[in-house]
Every structure is written in structure tokens, then in C-alpha cells.
Amino acid sequence: MSHLKHVAVVGATGAVGVEMLRCLEQRNFPVGQLTLLASARSAGKTMKFKGQDVVIKELTADSFTGVDIALFSAGGGISKEFAPHAVRAGAIVVDNSSAFRMDDEVPLVVPEINAADLKNLPKGIAANPNCTTAITLMALYPLHKAFGVTRVFASSYQAVSGTGAQAIEELEKQTREWAKSERKWDDVRLAPEHVNVYPHQIAFNALPHVDSFLDTGYTKEEMKMENEGRKIMHHDKFRASVTCVRVPVFRAHSVAVSAEFEKPITVEAAREVLRHAPGLDLIDDPTLKQYPLALNVAGHDNCAVGRLRMDCALDNGLAFWVAGDQLLKGAALNAVQIAECL
Amino acid sequence: MSHLKHVAVVGATGAVGVEMLRCLEQRNFPVGQLTLLASARSAGKTMKFKGQDVVIKELTADSFTGVDIALFSAGGGISKEFAPHAVRAGAIVVDNSSAFRMDDEVPLVVPEINAADLKNLPKGIAANPNCTTAITLMALYPLHKAFGVTRVFASSYQAVSGTGAQAIEELEKQTREWAKSERKWDDVRLAPEHVNVYPHQIAFNALPHVDSFLDTGYTKEEMKMENEGRKIMHHDKFRASVTCVRVPVFRAHSVAVSAEFEKPITVEAAREVLRHAPGLDLIDDPTLKQYPLALNVAGHDNCAVGRLRMDCALDNGLAFWVAGDQLLKGAALNAVQIAECL
Numbered sequence: 001m002s003h004l005k006h007v008a009v010v011g012a013t014g015a016v017g018v019e020m021l022r023c024l025e026q027r028n029f030p031v032g033q034l035t036l037l038a039s040a041r042s043a044g045k046t047m048k049f050k051g052q053d054v055v056i057k058e059l060t061a062d063s064f065t066g067v068d069i070a071l072f073s074a075g076g077g078i079s080k081e082f083a084p085h086a087v088r089a090g091a092i093v094v095d096n097s098s099a100f101r102m103d104d105e106v107p108l109v110v111p112e113i114n115a116a117d118l119k120n121l122p123k124g125i126a127a128n129p130n131c132t133t134a135i136t137l138m139a140l141y142p143l144h145k146a147f148g149v150t151r152v153f154a155s156s157y158q159a160v161s162g163t164g165a166q167a168i169e170e171l172e173k174q175t176r177e178w179a180k181s182e183r184k185w186d187d188v189r190l191a192p193e194h195v196n197v198y199p200h201q202i203a204f205n206a207l208p209h210v211d212s213f214l215d216t217g218y219t220k221e222e223m224k225m226e227n228e229g230r231k232i233m234h235h236d237k238f239r240a241s242v243t244c245v246r247v248p249v250f251r252a253h254s255v256a257v258s259a260e261f262e263k264p265i266t267v268e269a270a271r272e273v274l275r276h277a278p279g280l281d282l283i284d285d286p287t288l289k290q291y292p293l294a295l296n297v298a299g300h301d302n303c304a305v306g307r308l309r310m311d312c313a314l315d316n317g318l319a320f321w322v323a324g325d326q327l328l329k330g331a332a333l334n335a336v337q338i339a340e341c342l
Numbered sequence: 343m344s345h346l347k348h349v350a351v352v353g354a355t356g357a358v359g360v361e362m363l364r365c366l367e368q369r370n371f372p373v374g375q376l377t378l379l380a381s382a383r384s385a386g387k388t389m390k391f392k393g394q395d396v397v398i399k400e401l402t403a404d405s406f407t408g409v410d411i412a413l414f415s416a417g418g419g420i421s422k423e424f425a426p427h428a429v430r431a432g433a434i435v436v437d438n439s440s441a442f443r444m445d446d447e448v449p450l451v452v453p454e455i456n457a458a459d460l461k462n463l464p465k466g467i468a469a470n471p472n473c474t475t476a477i478t479l480m481a482l483y484p485l486h487k488a489f490g491v492t493r494v495f496a497s498s499y500q501a502v503s504g505t506g507a508q509a510i511e512e513l514e515k516q517t518r519e520w521a522k523s524e525r526k527w528d529d530v531r532l533a534p535e536h537v538n539v540y541p542h543q544i545a546f547n548a549l550p551h552v553d554s555f556l557d558t559g560y561t562k563e564e565m566k567m568e569n570e571g572r573k574i575m576h577h578d579k580f581r582a583s584v585t586c587v588r589v590p591v592f593r594a595h596s597v598a599v600s601a602e603f604e605k606p607i608t609v610e611a612a613r614e615v616l617r618h619a620p621g622l623d624l625i626d627d628p629t630l631k632q633y634p635l636a637l638n639v640a641g642h643d644n645c646a647v648g649r650l651r652m653d654c655a656l657d658n659g660l661a662f663w664v665a666g667d668q669l670l671k672g673a674a675l676n677a678v679q680i681a682e683c684l
Contacts, residue, residue, distance in 0.1 A: 151655040152655065153495035153583075153600045153655060155497030155585070155598040157499070157548040157587065157589065168527045169527075171527070172526070172527050175517060175520075175521055176521045178517075179517055179518045179520075179521030179522065180521065180522075184514070185510045185511075185513070185514050185592045185593070186592065186593065186640075186641070188592060188637070189637055199631040200631070200635055200637070201637055204590065204591050204592055204636075204637065205591060205635060205636050205637045206499040206589060206591060206596045206635070206636050207635065208596070208598070208633055208634075208648075208649050208663045209628075209631065209633065213628035213629065216651055216652070217609060217628060217649065217650060217651030217652075218651055218654070223654075226654060239654060239655040240654060240655060241495075241600050241653045241654040241655035241656065241659070241661055242654070243497070243598035243600075243649070243661065243663065245499065245596075245598065247499065247548060247589050247590070248546065248589070248590050248591075249546050249547060249548060249590075250527045250528065250530060250546055251527070251528065254548045254550070254587075256497040256550070256585035256587065258495050258583050258585075267559060286551075286555035286559060287555065289541040289542070289551065291550055291551065292550075293542055293547060293548070293549065294546075294547050294548050295530070295531055295542070295543055295546065295547045298528075299528070306550075307550050307559065307585070308559060309558055309559030309560055310558070310559075311583045312560070312565075312568060312581060312582060312583040312584070313493040313494065313495060313581040313582060313583035314583065317583070319583055319585065321550045321585065
């Protein structure tokens, strides 16, 4: 059957790769053949897909023969090196890394926002946005369409899953290392040998450092919302002041946003817009203590928005809180949704 | 010796009360007599002060005979009921609750900023500010003096100590409950019986809910920065858009701030101002991965500021990250500093 696709997953054993397999399965993606690619270290191991064991192969330049769609999530370096091989072999690449996101010839897509951009794939590559950006835009874009956003001030509360499987393990291990001791709440600092993935302890801490620093004092991560947001929303004047912070949460990001708009906005009008936005749940009932929570969106496809209020420091602004599963809408789900559009 | 004071601590057994005793001791406050007051439940127990056991007494209307200074930290209700008794008995009250902060006849003081306001105590009461506000102002006020702040956008990463000893215990217990199980990172939700102090699980979560909600959709906590900031800085036009978030951190708050100024500001000029600000450490060397961290400021008197950068979404703004020990500068230390000024 010709509508069945040969799908390759590059970085299959990573935190995002595992979720990509789950999304392909749960969404009944028409997978005819599945090729799992990873480093030599993982080659020969197997992963389950639809109840069957699939053997992982080592990623090489020749891995993509016959592949229709290659989902990459193994870091920017791997994407830069191997995506061209995949394209040359005839595959379309959906890349989860930052390698091609700002390339003018590569569409950067959140399907609920700009699926139409996938019509042109001059390089045979489509890019998946930064996780914090994608999750924020799920709420911001519907508001932009209705009220015209000019700028945002945003602070993130990012889960360790965004760094990958090793970071997840580090938070697990650090937490258990403290918990198994008799130490109390005022004695939570761990010995240096327990701090490896992040430059500082993540358990019981908040690290204002995600991705590497630029000369401006911003991190690369902090600039993605403005840069990628402009491209995804087709809005060249969009401004975003962002602080990205890693917190001891496992798999869902939360973002506090103050957004300024051109047209008059009210909380009620914003609620009406967000209630009908695709892929988004409006959870906004303070009297019942209902608002989006990282723990509640974890494992869910939809993002959630709440805490809507007129912004105190903007003359026509709305403050809100948005949360989403970093591994799903922030990565694997969005990539598979892009593949579905192709 | 007449310079020795009879000091009473109301709420002595609470998280802040314990730190008040430590501050009085470490700063060599001239304590001639110490009266520890708490609920009937704690009466009869003892606490150590300068190596001696002091018996805790039950707080009553008659507790303040002969007391010179009464430090209150037992919640707004207790302050409202018992502060007048203390004043009537001749004591000066330093109140850590929100009960009197916005009272025109009660100075609200961060000693590094507005110690002069303590000259007038028409009610015999001085108020200690909200912890997030005090910590933020330690960095914001020096910048305001130099450049004239107009408004801020701030998001907090607040420790559980701000809620009190029970909340500290809840985070400890929730963390250990998960850690002692065989459960992995993607299975961290605890049974409802482990969730008591906060409306939702705090371990491995981020709660956009600190203090109670107002009709506007803001929490009371979120409005304190604007309301208390105006009073402390004597700056009636100061605007603050704040999102207050509880994170699984034990005792230090962090705050991400975007601040707009009247006069031209540069990162270098801001660094120069902050380097000389009292009670504040400038920790701002991204290349060495040095920035303020909740874990590092915990237990320290000074607050810390870093991550200075020109704000991306303001035409004359600075973004920064400030952290401080919630129990010290956010509460006990500031209260004892006020007492020292009196």
C-alpha cells in the first residue's frame, strides 16, 4: 500500500525519540517500515513498536535508503551532518534540533499555527521549534490573531527533560541521594560528584541558565522566543524579553507571560479566543484553585493556559500562565504532527 | 544596663521565629531579657538562645508587660489581635505579617532603602515587607535611585519556607515519599493524602498560586510588589506586573525582572551601581557560569543579583535575576535590622 511510509527515527533511544515512537503508534501514523537509528553504543538493542521488537541500527550516511520520512532528535550536530544524507536518499527530514530553524529555506512549524508553510520544502527539511517557544505560542498565537501582539515579557519554568535523558536521571539521582540521607530541609546541597549534567545542582534549586550564553548576556534559549516566534507567526516586529530557568520538574514546561496588544483586549474576550484554540485547554478558575500545572499537563498532548488577568504594567496587556509537555508538544508530538501534514 | 532590651518574639517556633532568634544572637542584638511566645501547643517547650534554654510561653493579651520590642511573625490574624496589646504595654512592634503594611501610620521598611521612615511610629508599629518584594527591591532600588524606574515585569520562583514550617515539611515528605518508592521520573504524582498544605503537589511541580486570589485574577502576593514597592521607594507611579510561583525549593526566593527606566541605562552603568549597593552581592559572570542561585544564597544575609542584560522588549530597560534567603532578608533578618534602627 503506497500510503504507508518508511519512517526513520534518529536518536530513537533519547527522551524525545522514545516519545516519537509512542506518538507514531498512538496517532496511528501510517508506518510501513520503521528504522531506528542511534549511536554505536545503542546499536543492536531493541525497542518496542506496536508490540514488536525493532532492532536499533547505528546511524551512518547510508542509513536512509528507502526512507520516506526521517525524524531527527539527536542534537544539532547530528542533524547538520546527517540530515543532508537523508535528503539525498529521498527522505523528507523533520528536525527537532535548532540546526535549521532559522534557515530561510526551512519552514519552522507549529501545525496549529503555520502548517501552510510546509508547502515549500526547498531543502527537504522542516524544523520543529524550541519547546518553550512552541508551548508559549500555542496560547499567544490565537491571541495575536485576535488582538495583534506587539511584545511579551516571559519567564520560563523548564523541566529537565528538555536537556535529555541524562538530565532526567540527574534530577532523579540527586533527589534520591538527599532523600535517602537523614539530612533535613536546610541541608540539601549535594557533593560535587552528584552534579554532572548541569553546571550546578538542579534538585531544590532554580538555574537561570538554559543553553549557552551570548555576548549580550542572554542565553541562546532566551532569544528563541523572539527569533522563532517572528518566523512562526510571520510577525517581524514581535519583541520578546525572556528569562529561561531550569527548575526541578521532570517533563513539563510552564511559562509566565505578560503580553502587549495593539487592539483592546479584555480577560473575557481573551478567554473566548483561547477556549476555541486548537490543541489548548483553558483551565482558569482561581476560585476553585484551577490553573495549568506542570504535573497535570505531563503526558498530555494539549497545552493548557490560565491565570488570565489584565496586565498591571501594560496599558493594553494580558498576563497569563501556559504549560505544556516538553516531550510532546515541545518536541515529539509536534514533529509527528508536522510529518502528518507532509 | 539601660541599653539592654527586653525582646519578645511572637511565633517563636515558626520557620521565621527560629531565624529571628538566630539573627538576634548572631548580630549581638542587646537582648537583656527574651520572652518567647507561641500557641498553647508549644507552651512549656524550650528553645536555645545564647546557649541557654528559654521556656516558651503561651501568647495572651498580658504577655507584653515590660517588653521593649516585640517581633511578630505568627500570621496577620495574630498581629491584628495582639500587636495593640503589645503597644499598650509600652512595646514597639516590628510586624512580619501583612496586617499593617499598607497602613498610612505604619512605616514599611527595608533598612537599606528607607530606614528614615522609622522616625515616625504613630502607632508604635513598624512593618516588615513581603519577602519577594524586599528581595527584589534590594536590587531594584539602587537602580531606581540612579536611573528612575517606571515599571517592572517580574516572575518569582518562591521557596516553600515562605509558607512556613508545615510547608517545608510537606516538600520534605513528598520528596521522600516518591524517592523511597521504586517509581521513576515519569511517575511522580503522589496520592492525595500527601497533599495538605498547598492545594496541589509541590514536589516536581510549579504552582502559580501564592496567597489568595483577588477578583482581578491576581493573587494578593502578586500585588504586593507594586503596593509595597510604591510605599517603600516613595514612588507613587511605580507599576509592577508580577506572577508569583511556588517551586520545589526550600528557603530562598529567586525573581526574574524586566525593569524600565527614565534615564538611559547600560549594563556597565547598572553593574557599577549594584556593585556598591548595600546588602547585595553582584554575581554576574556568565562565561564562568556564575549567577545568583537559590541554593547559594540560602543561609546568607546578602541578596545576590546577576544575569544583567539590556532588555529585549523595552527601549530603556534592564533584565536581571535576583535571589535572596526568604527567611533572612525576606523576613527575620530584615525585622531584626528594623529593630536595630529603632
